[in-house]
Amino acid sequence: MVRPCSMFFGVHMLRFLLGILLSFVLIIVQPAGVFAQSTDRSATGGAQTLEDIMARQQKIVIDDSFRRDVTGNTEGAAITDQLGTLGGASDPDLWRALRYGSANVTVSTGGEAAKSVIQSGGMWWLEFRRDVLAPFGSYLLLGTILLLVLFYLIRGKIRIDGEKTGETILRFNTIERMGHWILGISFILLGVTGLISLLGRMWIIPWLGKDAFATLALASKWIHNNVSFAFILGLIMIVVVWAKDNIPNRADLQWIAQGGGIFKKGVHPPAKRFNAGQKVIFWSVVLFGSAISVTGVSLLFPHSIPLFESLFQMLNATGLPQIVGYGEISTVLSPQEDMQFAQLWHAVLAFFLMAIVIAHIYIGSVGMEGAFAAVGSGEVEKQWAREHHSLWVESIEEKQPNEDETAEAK
Amino acid sequence: MKVIASAAVLIAVISVVASFSLGKIGKSSAEEYASPSVRLD
Numbered sequence: 001m002v003r004p005c006s007m008f009f010g011v012h013m014l015r016f017l018l019g020i021l022l023s024f025v026l027i028i029v030q031p032a033g034v035f036a037q038s039t040d041r042s043a044t045g046g047a048q049t050l051e052d053i054m055a056r057q058q059k060i061v062i063d064d065s066f067r068r069d070v071t072g073n074t075e076g077a078a079i080t081d082q083l084g085t086l087g088g089a090s091d092p093d094l095w096r097a098l099r100y101g102s103a104n105v106t107v108s109t110g111g112e113a114a115k116s117v118i119q120s121g122g123m124w125w126l127e128f129r130r131d132v133l134a135p136f137g138s139y140l141l142l143g144t145i146l147l148l149v150l151f152y153l154i155r156g157k158i159r160i161d162g163e164k165t166g167e168t169i170l171r172f173n174t175i176e177r178m179g180h181w182i183l184g185i186s187f188i189l190l191g192v193t194g195l196i197s198l199l200g201r202m203w204i205i206p207w208l209g210k211d212a213f214a215t216l217a218l219a220s221k222w223i224h225n226n227v228s229f230a231f232i233l234g235l236i237m238i239v240v241v242w243a244k245d246n247i248p249n250r251a252d253l254q255w256i257a258q259g260g261g262i263f264k265k266g267v268h269p270p271a272k273r274f275n276a277g278q279k280v281i282f283w284s285v286v287l288f289g290s291a292i293s294v295t296g297v298s299l300l301f302p303h304s305i306p307l308f309e310s311l312f313q314m315l316n317a318t319g320l321p322q323i324v325g326y327g328e329i330s331t332v333l334s335p336q337e338d339m340q341f342a343q344l345w346h347a348v349l350a351f352f353l354m355a356i357v358i359a360h361i362y363i364g365s366v367g368m369e370g371a372f373a374a375v376g377s378g379e380v381e382k383q384w385a386r387e388h389h390s391l392w393v394e395s396i397e398e399k400q401p402n403e404d405e406t407a408e409a410k
Numbered sequence: 411m412k413v414i415a416s417a418a419v420l421i422a423v424i425s426v427v428a429s430f431s432l433g434k435i436g437k438s439s440a441e442e443y444a445s446p447s448v449r450l451d
Contacts, residue, residue: 177413184417185421189421223425378413
């Protein structure tokens with residue numbers, strides 16, 4: 001039975017995580033709000049001025065209706081019914097119509113996506129991916145590794161403080177460990193191949209050359225596309241077997257107040273089957289992993305599963321972007337723009353999840369004595385379990401005599 | 411360690427099956443996109 005305090009903490013944690021997710025969305029979306037700009041364009045005959053160009057270079061969103069709407073006037077053309085001219089639309093008019101998606105384009109195949117002959121939003125995506133995502137994502141991962149190395153040098157390996165009993169206790173059964181490793185191995189493969197796809201042009205081509213990188217990139221693409229389904233399976237498995245034990249409870253507050261006991265020797269705050277730190281990792285994996293999976297599937301089937309137009313409409317309806325002063329998010333997206341948002345969202349969350357998982361791998365391997373056995377053999381040293389999951393051990397030991405009594409009674 | 415090896419084998423099997431399935435979808439998609447024409451009216 002879920003206790004009221006567990007539900008209270010659960011709701012607050014959920015709201016906290018949703019807040020983080022929303023802030024990520026707002027980081028990568030462009031506002032639809034247009035900065036007020038009154039420009040006299042009489043000198044250019046209504047065409048853009050130097051001021052317009054400068055504003056665009058400064059990334060200021062300007063009211064571009066003076067260009068967007070000037071796509072020719074067939075009614076005003078001198079000849080419209082004969083000779084087959086373009087009527088009142090000049091070549092610049094036609095190119096403007098193509099750029100702003102208002103040209104009457106007919107395609108034999110490919111649907112709406114094929115009708116986008118010019119897609120200006122691609123430049124913004126390309127620049128964000130190259131100038132923000134790749135460098136800051138790299139800093140995040142390298143910074144996480146550096147912090148863990150420093151932590152190891154200062155704190156050292158967290159040892160089992162008490163005397164080892166020589167007895168073991170079953171922590172995770174075969175199905176649980178299977179789910180953990182399907183998820184873990186597939187995530188490492190997806191992380192490495194994702195990094196090759198994003199950073200290879202910058203880091204690997206200068207080192208290996210274009211030919212070798214082409215082979216590597218092709219293999220990475222195959223692995224990334226196909227291993228993703230195993231990741232989704234692993235994600236479903238861990239939710240099924242572990243979600244109930246990861247509902248926050250009162251003991252988590254004590255665990256957090258004592259820093260999980262990881263900063264000081266001999267400090268062991270009580271914890272049930274999972275402590276607060278493990279719960280943060282679990283729910284991060286579930287929420288981030290789900291969002292990464294959904295956007296990944298959307299990218300696997302181009303233009304078939306658009307996500308962001310409806311997501312932005314929902315966000316605008318909540319009023320949250322407006323409250324934080326961001327204005328309404330543009331909900332008019334070309335099919336390509338939807339995929340660009342999917343790619344950025346996919347990669348931004350993947351970077352955060354990689355940083356979290358690196359910390360998880362550290363504490364589960366070199367960082368803590370006895371921790372790996374939980375997902376290795378499944379059996380952990382009883383003293384380790386007492387120090388890190390005392391409430392869980394107590395609940396197991398409480399059940400044990402009852403089972404013995406039942407056996408004796410039989 | 412058997413569990414880790416089993417998980418790795420399962421991932422490989424799922425990936426190969428996914429590759430064939432996606433390949434079929436990709437093939438029909440490629441046929442759909444073959445020889446497109448674009449007309450501006």
